Amino acid sequence: MTGTLNKAVRMVAILNLAYFGIEFAVAVWIGSVSLFADSIDFLEDASVNLLIMVALGWTVRNRARLGMALAGILLIPALATLWTAWEKFNIP
Numbered sequence: 001m002t003g004t005l006n007k008a009v010r011m012v013a014i015l016n017l018a019y020f021g022i023e024f025a026v027a028v029w030i031g032s033v034s035l036f037a038d039s040i041d042f043l044e045d046a047s048v049n050l051l052i053m054v055a056l057g058w059t060v061r062n063r064a065r066l067g068m069a070l071a072g073i074l075l076i077p078a079l080a081t082l083w084t085a086w087e088k089f090n091i092p
Contacts, residue, residue, distance in 0.1 A: 009056075044076070
């Protein structure tokens with residue numbers, strides 16, 4: 001079961017990274033803040049999937065610590081999106 005779950009999580013992480021790369025490149029090319037924000041969401045999803053894949057064999061205590069790390073990771077894209085929007089509004 002864990003092997004199948006590990007493969008599924010790995011595939012989802014790879015697909016999320018691919019979608020991030022494509023959408024990020026298009027966002028930079030056309031200067032779209034909304035596409036940039038959406039691309040960061042794909043990066044966040046890939047990061048979470050990679051951490052889940054690593055943590056599948058961990059103890060409950062270490063999984064709880066991972067939960068705290070995931071909460072911190074969720075803040076990174078939000079801050080990046082706010083920064084990009086701020087820059088976009090200051091220099092239209």
